[in-house]
Amino acid sequence: MDEITSVFVTESREQLEAMEAALLQLEDNPDDADILGAVFRAAHTIKGGAGVIECGFLVAFTHVVESALDKLRNGEITANADLIALLLACSDHMGHLIGVLESGTAAPGGDLQTDGDALLARLQRDWLSADAVGAAAAPAPKAEPVLSSGGGAVETDCWHISLRFGPDVLKNGMDPLSFLRYLTTLGRIERIETLADAMPAAEEMDPEACYLGFEISFSSDADKAAIERVFDFVRDECALYILPPRSRLADYMQLMAALPEDSMRLGEILVRVGALTQAELDEGLRTQSAGTEPDAAGEPHPAAPLGEILVEQHVVQPELVEAAVVKQKQVSDKKAADARLIRIQADKLDRLIDLVGELVIAGASVNLLASRAGQADLTEATSIVSRLVESIRDSALQLRMVQIGETFGRFNRVVRDVSKELGKDIELVITGGETELDKSVVEKIGDPLMHLVRNAIDHGIEPPEVRAARGKPPRGRLALNAFHDSGSIVIEIVDDGGGLNRDKITRKAVERGLIASGQSLSDNEIYGLIFEPGFSTADRVSNLSGRGVGMDVVKRNIQSLRGRVEVSSTEGEGTRFSIRLPLTLAIIDGFLVGAGAASYVIPLDTVVECMELQAVTTERNYLNLRGEVLPFIRLRNLFEIDGERPRRENVVVVRAAGQKAGIVVDQLLGEFQTVIKPLGHLFRNLRGIGGSTILGSGEVALILDVQALAQLAAKGEETSLSHNQTGRNSLAN
């Protein structure tokens, strides 16, 4: 695909998204001129671009859509649900056509063509047909005046062009000569006479005004419309008469009458340019002066009124438009801020961020060497460098940050379509659309989100009758929300539907052998079961969800982004899914700790505090943090590091997803900019480790997955506690 086509494809997809969003807005505001304008503009831009890259099938389809939108914009038809649905279908089809273009196929396949034709037929039949006839009739070419009298044809093979430029031509930036030059691209100017008759005396002459006229004898194969088009730009301010070869003498006479100059003088000129012979001129003049028939003279269009109309236009136009300008001004000021964007290929950004990552690693090793050398000024210089590197890192990552709003926006359509299909009435509420996260994360979160949204519509929100029976408003509510929370982004999908059914899930889990019957589980654990592979509580498989490729895939996708998904629910009131994702997949601020000879990185944003581990009084792994129970784990135990524990151990208190835990380490080594290198496939299922990084010394350090560790710490405590209890119980028995 060449560059321009790929630019077009990207641009058109954006335009289609804008068009779709505007169409959806139109449902609620069918008369809003701004929205109508936006829809039209999107189609218009796509058609324009398609024309440029000569993609005929897309032009043809979009043209009809654009016509309908134009009618809509002009208020000739009004948008209703049918039309909007049809236009949405058309915009989908345009998306398919762009896909065809992208794939490099010359024309859409049979099915696609049939679909497109069907859509166009519906547009034509229901929305364009009645008016289409009228519209076609309206711009019918003006009939050329036909003269009924006036002798035979003039013997010449040349066109005759009479041209009188208006006084403002020069002021408007036009050079009369350039039109004559342009004319020669169509044929040959055989003869030309310049008329300066309109030129006033020197003291009255306006040096900026044009007083010139031309009589031209022109040989060309072009048709009259083409010749006229040459003068398009000055058409309404100049007098132009074009007589085809072999025009009737009467036509010339009429021409002479129409022109401002004296007939006798004009006649001479016509003879001089070879348009007429002297004999023809004489005959013509004789007929004219003798002309008793009132129609023969056919009152010509005097040139003066044209000028007057023009003046009028100049006076009226600014005022007319001024009001509209003021109104649009406020809108445009706001939009101007949005519009200052630069388009950059994503690969280039990725490359930059890779390089910044390498820079960070290289910087760390320079720091290390500097501190070993122990030279104060060297250490100072490197610390400035590393501060700058840090800023560069942040700015570079910022470049790749995009708002999640665009992703959310896509769900308007999904919710609308799916709820219609299911006969439900659902309102989508979007908040926090301006929350930013890394583009690479945004790209991958779309599918899991889509699945959760569809699930909420299909299984979560009840049909209107059921809702009414339960005393809820018949219109369901689905909310998408996003916000930042300690270095992560949290995305919530909240519905006000029936909620998860504890008993049903438990029953199903027992059936599937996921849990033993009679096993008592907390609410969270039960809800967590829906993420197990092959788990579906849907009794029937609907068109949308319940096909078994379910929540476990969602969970896996989110985990592959180093994220977590959690669910909470109240039966009868609704369900809330929260997805917690890291803001970026590339570089983080880390906290470096040591255990044995190895170093580990804890993401800095999860660190709450650090302190010395006081003598632990019990065998159990928790400590008293100012009256709070803090479960902890020892890295030495976790990673089975041999050797003597140091005299002094430290605890790093971390918090993840609302849970606090302690991580016991040997040494605290301080903050460290961490470039995340993903672990290989082999380690995909390893819990507790989120990745690896390279230290300044060239050694590898593992990055701890704090949330998993915190859970592990809490769970470890829980199990040991319940073991103790069962132990005690069995003893009692």
Added chain:
Amino acid sequence: MKTIFLVDDSATILLSISGILTKAGYGVEKASNPQEALKKFQAGAKVDLLITDLNMPGMNGIELIREVRKLPNCRFMPILFLTTESEQSKKAEAKAAGASGWIVKPASADELLNTIKLVVR
């Protein structure tokens, strides 16, 4: 070298027209929205021709033409606008705002260059 300033919100059109113009030996400056263009002209930019689209979000091409015409550095600058067969009614309005002429999209390279020669000397 003659310089032409091109304003269009469609990246496709910008790319294609600027390609044709560069090949024909013109210098090309581009803006993807009228506000940016207006700002450059207000800052005193002088070019030999302005070509602008009419249908753009926020500020339309006609407003741009009207604003630009008021600037002393643009008083005599020829202005062409891009239009389509379906927008005939806009021509009068754009001309009244100060445009010199128009180019009907999609235009062949020859049509484009011939039209430009009409207004750029």
